[in-house]
Amino acid sequence: MTETADDLSAPLGQDKPRRQRRLRLPFTAMQLLAVLLSLFLITFAGFAIFNRDPLGGEPMTRIAIKPADKAADEKPAATDHGPETKQAGNHETRGAPKQVGEPKTVTMIDGSTGARHDVVIGAGDAADKGDAAASAPPPVMAGINPKLLEKSRYGMIPVATEGLKPFSVYAADADRAKAAKMPVVAIVIGGLGVGAAKTTDAIMKLPGAVTLAFTPYGADPGKLAERARAQRHEIFLQIPMEPYDFPDNDPGPQTLLTSLSADQNMDRLYWHLSRMQGYAGIANFMGARFIATEPAMQPIIREAAKRGLGFFDDGSSPRSxxxxxxxxxxMPFGKGDIAIDVVPTATEIDRALNKLETTARERGIAVGTASALPVSIDRIAAWTRTLGDRGILLVPLTTAMLKSKSS
Structure with missing residues (x-):
């Protein structure tokens, strides 16, 4: 009876075993995730900062180079069926076939940036043997004078030598005596080399006296430039330059910038100059700010003049x-007077061409600029067919530049 009373008077729950306490961590799962993510970001940033890999993860191509004599034993000599082409990832390797023992130049083209790098294979062996081929120039496009080329870190670029200048050698044929006696018109079609179709239309549909200006971009601007020269067109190379609204309006990779040093801009200029061969001069591609900034522009002009090139200002910047x-x-110089297809309609293009004709009669020389729009090509082609009947001579840009200098 006593035990029963004690049980009844005891507080409820006193005889139940106590629950075990759960182990609690001093942080939550979200805090742990944040710490792990921070450690990953710190590790990644440290790798990016202190990694000394100059390629920075860019695609690479490795070529095993064998001595010329061993290569001849293992592989038959190349035939004259044209350039060999190999593709590996984002790179393309091109090389002209050569006889055994001669140096061979292979051009590496980065598919992501378009940058070219020339690698000479076998030159060392030839030099050691006193082979005359060691000093032989690399293969160039048809009609290109190898004396007017020199190597840069990006490839072959133009140079003046032995009294020869690219401006004179690559100027299109023209009756300059006739041009000196009558009004002349020159037309420059720019922005070529990127779209193969529109570039081909300009090459094939426009008369040879129309000058074609190529940008350095595109899969193979050199091939299109070679085709233009085969159709007797004179070509110029457009150099991307900084506009006032850069970078909102970006001319493209390797643009010359007023914020860069003269050496940095010179390195970029060499990249552009290496993209093709056979041009008589260079021209600005956009660049209203750059072409109006004397400290930035002067070194470019000096370098181009030293290399025997002319310069064409498209006339878009009044502060140039x-x-x-x-x-x-x-230095041979020319400037655009009228932009023909600012309004790209047949009516407005015809009106601009008539104004160009009037300017030529008044001043003796007029230079028009246009893009390779289908309507522009069609209207310009039709206009030039009867230009001679109206007493005006269509001439290449170099002829207009020389006439302007003499007058």
Whole structure:
């Protein structure tokens, strides 16, 4: 009876075993995830900063180079069926067939950036043996004078030598005596080399006296430039330059910038110059700010003049100092007077061409610029067919530049 009373008077729950306490961590799962993510980001940033890999993860191509004599034993000599082409990932390797023992130049083209790098294979062996081929120039496009080329870190670029200049050698044929006596018109079609179809239309549909200006971009601008020269077109190379609204309006990779040093811009200029061969001069591609900034523009003009090139200012920047800079270097210079297809309709293009004709009669020389729009090509082609009947001579840009200098 006593035990029963004690049980009844005891507080409820006193005889139940106590629950075991759960182990609690000093942080939550979300905090742990945040710490792990921070460690990963720190590790990644450290790798990016302190990694000394100059390629920075860019695609690479490795070529095993064998001595010329061993290569001849293992593989038959190449025939004259044209250039060999191999593709590996984002790279393309091109090389002209050569006889055994001669140096061979292979051009590596980065498919992501379009940058070219020339690698000479076998030159060392030939030099050791006193082989005359060691000093032989690399293969170039048809009609290109190898004396007017020199190697840069990006490939072959133009140079003046032995009294020869690219401006004179690659100027299109023209009756300059006739041009000196009558009004002349030159037309420059720019922005070529990127779209193969529109570039081909300009090459094939326009008369040879129309000058074609190529940008350095595109899969193979050199091949299209070679085709243009085969159709007797004179070609110029457009150099992308900084506009006032850069980078919102970006001319493309390797653009010359006023914020870069002269050496940095020169390195970029060499990249552009290596993209093709056989041009008589260079021209600005956009670049209203750059072409108006004397400290940035002067070194470019000096370098181009030293290499025997002319300079064409498309006339889009009223503040341009290109004319004065070219004059200080006794450099052939030309400037666009009228942009033909600012309004790309047949009516407005015809009106601009009539204005160009009037300017030629008044001043003796007029230079028009246009893009390779189908309507522009069609209207310009039709206009040039009867231009001679109206007493005006269509001439290449170099002829207009020389007439302007003499007058």
């Amino acid at each position: 100092i290109a004319a004065q800079a070219a004059a200080s270097q006794a």
